[in-house]
Amino acid sequence: MTSTDHDQVLLETAAVWLRRIQAGELGPEGQRTFRAWLAADTRHAAAMDLVTRAWTASGAIDDKGALRPDLTRARGLRLANEKTRPHRSWRPIAWMPPLGGLAGGLAAVLSLALVWLWNGAVSEADYVTAAHDHAQVTLSDGTVMRLGGSTHLHVRIDPLGRRVDLAQGEAEFQVTHEALRPFHVMAGALEVRDLGTRFTVSSHGGQVRAVLLEGAAEIRDRDSGRVLASLVPGQQVDQDGRGPLRLGKANVDQVKARQDGRMLFDDMPLAQVVPEVAARTGIVLRLDDPALGAIRVSGSYRADDVAGFLAALARLHPITWRQDANGDYRIARRR
Structure with missing residues (x-):
């Protein structure tokens, strides 16, 4: 196999990986296999760089994950070797392998950012x-x-x-x-x-x-x-x-009210409000009489002011409330 044929095999393999990634087909095992393939040879990262550029620019990968031959020829996609690699020095970075250039119409030099990406930046x-x-x-x-x-x-x-x-x-x-x-x-x-x-x-x-x-x-x-x-x-x-x-x-x-730090209730039974308040604030509300759960609650209230919410509720309904030694709020029927 000539070096050109070997390059084409690497590019085709990279194209298959890229299509699988784009389609969301890599599970945990597939991700491990892909990372191992990248780590096996720095030219694998170079191949991923080339096909990523080609795919982004022109959709050069078909539905089966193969490079379209007409575009690979037209763009001269090939991996650099020791003779064609431009002499370019990069400042050493501890977590990155040595970088080389890519020759060919689409990419003259291996992109620093994409090498960083494909070599497992996390x-x-x-x-x-x-x-x-x-x-x-x-x-x-x-x-x-x-x-x-x-x-x-x-x-x-x-x-x-x-x-x-x-x-x-x-x-x-x-x-x-x-x-x-x-x-x-x-x-x-x-x-x-x-x-x-x-x-x-x-x-x-x-x-x-x-x-x-x-x-x-x-x-x-x-x-x-x-x-x-x-x-x-x-x-x-x-x-x-x-x-x-x-x-x-x-x-x-x-939903928008919750993101703004408010609790919005629209004719919701108090029995459903109680767990909602607990989930939003970490504060427990207890009903001394389960029948109080039928009270309908409406309005917008600050999530950081549960006492204010209960005070407003007491003005509208025949209830009283108090805070016990545990910090929980107890709601009772007004006598």
Whole structure:
């Protein structure tokens, strides 16, 4: 096999990998295999660089993951060798292998940024907010996260994708869409996959809710990757544990109020308000009489002022409230 034939094999292999990544077909085992392939030879990273550039510029990979021969010839795609590699020195970087150039019509030099990308650059971080805190975070890819109170999530961004694991709480995501790096949010048994999207995901005590505000999103089974639902703006899905998925219309105003640090209730029974307040604030409300759960609650209230909420409620309904030694609020019928 000539060196040209060997280069073509590498380029074809890289093209197959790129199509699988773009299609979201790499599971954990596939990602490990891909990283091992990259680490085996620096020319593999160079091949990934070339086909990525070609794919971005002209769609030079067909549905089966092969390079289109007419475009490879027209663009002169080939890997550099010791004779054709331009003499260029790069400042050494501890976590990066030595870089060489790429000769050919599309790329004269191996892109520093893409070599860094394909050789496994990874960023990870945990984000935690207190009960009454709200934070806005811009990730390295430009995605903006708005975190509600009592939220804990982990973010990982690597060359193959972007993943958020939401342990608890609520977050809104304004996602910078990248075809080659899908954005996933894992919560409970569900995976929310970005398709160019603004959405919220909440997880409280095994109850998961995803609300699509803009764009499009897929809801998948976290373990199997099977698509369970495709959302349009204004829709939400709910799941308790591993129970059935419930698809319905979202209360978008309520979602926006939560992100602004407020609790919005629209004719909601007090029995449903109680766990909502606990999930949002970490403060426990207890009903001395279960029949009080039938009281209907409406209005917008500050999430950091539960006492103010209860005082307003007492002005409208025949109830009293007090805080016990544990810090819980007890609601009783007014005598």
